[in-house]
Amino acid sequence: MSEEVQLTRKIEDGILWLTIDRADAGNSLTADMRDQLAAWFEEASSDLHVRSIVLTGAGEKAFCTGADLRSQRPGPPRPEGAPERATGDVARLIQQGWQRLVVSILDCEKPVIGSINGTAAGGGMHLALACDLVIASETAKFIEAFIRRGIAPDAAGAWLLTRLVGIQRAKELFFLGEDVSAQRALSLGLINYVVPGASLHAETLALASRLASAPTRAIAITKALTNRSLDVDRATALLDEAWGQELVTTTEDMKEGVAAFVERRDPKFRGY
Numbered sequence: 001m002s003e004e005v006q007l008t009r010k011i012e013d014g015i016l017w018l019t020i021d022r023a024d025a026g027n028s029l030t031a032d033m034r035d036q037l038a039a040w041f042e043e044a045s046s047d048l049h050v051r052s053i054v055l056t057g058a059g060e061k062a063f064c065t066g067a068d069l070r071s072q073r074p075g076p077p078r079p080e081g082a083p084e085r086a087t088g089d090v091a092r093l094i095q096q097g098w099q100r101l102v103v104s105i106l107d108c109e110k111p112v113i114g115s116i117n118g119t120a121a122g123g124g125m126h127l128a129l130a131c132d133l134v135i136a137s138e139t140a141k142f143i144e145a146f147i148r149r150g151i152a153p154d155a156a157g158a159w160l161l162t163r164l165v166g167i168q169r170a171k172e173l174f175f176l177g178e179d180v181s182a183q184r185a186l187s188l189g190l191i192n193y194v195v196p197g198a199s200l201h202a203e204t205l206a207l208a209s210r211l212a213s214a215p216t217r218a219i220a221i222t223k224a225l226t227n228r229s230l231d232v233d234r235a236t237a238l239l240d241e242a243w244g245q246e247l248v249t250t251t252e253d254m255k256e257g258v259a260a261f262v263e264r265r266d267p268k269f270r271g272y
Contacts, residue, residue: 007033009040014051014212014271015205016044016110023059027124028068034101041104041112045220051212051271053108054204055131056115060197063116063140064124066155067098098123098155105130106156106227109220111211115204116182116191121145126155129164132223134191135207137200140182142190147177163230164189215253216271 008019018040020027029037037055044050057063075089105112105127114131121143128134128142144161146153153161153174162170165188173180182194195203211219221244229237248254253269260267 006030007036011049013209014049015208016040016047016050016053018053018055019058020056020064021058023057023061025068026062026065026119026121027057027059028065029123030068030071031073031097034067034097038101038104041101041108045107045109048272050110051214051216052208053110053112054115054208055105055112055127056204057117060118060137060139062118062124063114063120064127065119066122066124066145094154098126102126102130102156102160109223110216111214111219111223113204113208113211114191115200116140116142117197117200119143123155123157126153126157126160129160129190130156133193133207135193135195135200135204136182136185136191137197138182138194139197140185140194142180142182142185144173144177147175213269215251215257215267215269217251217253218248221248 006020006022008017008021010017018037020029020033020037022028022033041053044053078084078086111133112131114128114134114136116128116134116136117140118137119141120128121141122145125142125144144153144157146157158170158174161173164170165173169188180188180190182191185191186194193203193207225237225240225244228240232240252272253267256269257267
């Protein structure tokens, strides 16, 4: 199977659908697939055709099971006698690879929905946690699988998980590496909704359509303010808020929202 058909991308009614289409390999990502997804998220911020984004996996067994460890991209040529792995190689690979992908979701100016159709493990779990809203099939599972391989979490996992569930619970999930059911993930605050598998697409579409009809720039600013809120002091957060309001008042959607309120009608937002 060529990589051109291992990822699918389509835009319908303002919704960008991104599907990891590699069910026979647990929807694991090769390096090229990972980088292509990151590029699509980065491009989506400036694409006025895109009002909301859905990230999902093909099939019913897996959303994404992380990196395909069998698919390693060769490094650059090395001088004679140089070691196979030099200091800095692994850190650079992590930063330019999975960290870039997770950051592309966090920094995307459009709302991103993770539609979790099956197992989200390792880096795949962190892809799900990076999404703004997460809706999961009742049969989905979330697994911090790193401890099972003798490695530490990557793909921004410690940063994401600790902010969602707190330090003690994050350590439990990381240290034990146990399967977390969709219902437990909901109770822990990892995800937003659990639905029957047969209803996942319809429920995802309804949520994505609602976001696609919302004031897109206001959502972008709200997303940025919320994502920064745990990392800055009060003075910085309030300054960010003030400038966020400054920016949103210049949008056509803000004008439409006020006009609709005055005229006692539903607003028709256009996304800019």
